[in-house]
Amino acid sequence: MAELVWYVAYGSNLHADRLRYYLAGGQPPGAARVYPGCRDARPPRRTAPVFLPGGIYFALESLTWTGGMAFYDPALPGRAAARGYLVTAGQFADIAAQEMARVPDVDLDLGTALADGRAQLGPGRYETLVSPGRLDGHPMVTFTAPWACADVEPNPPAPRYLGMIAGGLAEAHGWDPETVTDYLAGRPGVRGHWTRDAVADQAWLHELHTSGGAGTSPENAPPNHNCQRTIG
Known part of the structure; x- marks a missing residue:
C-alpha cells in the first residue's frame, strides 16, 4: 500500500485551517463537534489545487453545521474544484474516521480503491473511497457517499x-x-x-x-494539476 497519498478535499477541508482540526484535534469555530485529531498530527507534506472529473452536490443534514453536506459524484458533468493534501495513509484513515464520527485508531486497506478506482467500505455517508488518479507519483483518494446525486434529495448547505x-x-x-x-x-x-x-x-x-483572492475560473484553470481519470 502507498505510504503517502493525496487526500483530496472538496468540502470544508478545502480550507487548510479547518483541516488542522482533523490533524491536531479541537473544536473549529462555528462547529458543534470536537475532533480528536489524527494519531499522527504532523501537517501535510504538500498541498496542491486539483480538479476532479464530475461535481459536488449537497444533501442530507450535517450534525456539525446543520444544512446539507458536500458529496462528490464522479458521474456529474463538469469538474469539481478540490485541494490535495499529501499525507500518510494512516492520516487519511484517521481523517476518514473522524468524518464518520468514529475514533481514529484503525488503518484502512486502500488497495482495492487504488487498484479499481473505487471501494465501498460501508454504507455510511463518507465510507466510499474514490481514487481518481495520481499526482506527482502519489495516488489521490477521497471519500464520498455510496449513492449518486440523482438518488438523493438535495439539501441546501448552511x-x-x-x-x-x-x-x-x-x-x-x-x-x-x-x-x-x-x-x-x-x-x-x-x-x-x-x-x-x-x-x-x-x-x-x-x-x-477584501482578501485579495483573484485567479482563474474552473474552465480556464492551468491544466498541470488536473488529475487523470481512472474511474470506471
Missing part, C-alpha cells in the same frame, strides 16, 4: 458551511469572489434553493472581496 468552502476555494485556487459565487451557485443543493445573488450577498463573500 451559510457558515458554504462560507468555509468559499474560503477554501479562494485559498486553494486563488479564485476571486465572482468565480467562487458562480461555482457554488451552480452546485445541486445550492442551485434551485439559493439564487446567485443570494449566494453573492453572503457576508463571507464580501470578506473575500
Whole structure:
C-alpha cells in the first residue's frame, strides 16, 4: 500500500485551517463537534489545487453545521474544484474516521480503491473511497457517499458551511469572489434553493472581496494539476 497519498478535499477541508482540526484535534469555530485529531498530527507534506472529473452536490443534514453536506459524484458533468493534501495513509484513515464520527485508531486497506478506482467500505455517508488518479507519483483518494446525486434529495448547505468552502476555494485556487459565487451557485443543493445573488450577498463573500483572492475560473484553470481519470 502507498505510504503517502493525496487526500483530496472538496468540502470544508478545502480550507487548510479547518483541516488542522482533523490533524491536531479541537473544536473549529462555528462547529458543534470536537475532533480528536489524527494519531499522527504532523501537517501535510504538500498541498496542491486539483480538479476532479464530475461535481459536488449537497444533501442530507450535517450534525456539525446543520444544512446539507458536500458529496462528490464522479458521474456529474463538469469538474469539481478540490485541494490535495499529501499525507500518510494512516492520516487519511484517521481523517476518514473522524468524518464518520468514529475514533481514529484503525488503518484502512486502500488497495482495492487504488487498484479499481473505487471501494465501498460501508454504507455510511463518507465510507466510499474514490481514487481518481495520481499526482506527482502519489495516488489521490477521497471519500464520498455510496449513492449518486440523482438518488438523493438535495439539501441546501448552511451559510457558515458554504462560507468555509468559499474560503477554501479562494485559498486553494486563488479564485476571486465572482468565480467562487458562480461555482457554488451552480452546485445541486445550492442551485434551485439559493439564487446567485443570494449566494453573492453572503457576508463571507464580501470578506473575500477584501482578501485579495483573484485567479482563474474552473474552465480556464492551468491544466498541470488536473488529475487523470481512472474511474470506471
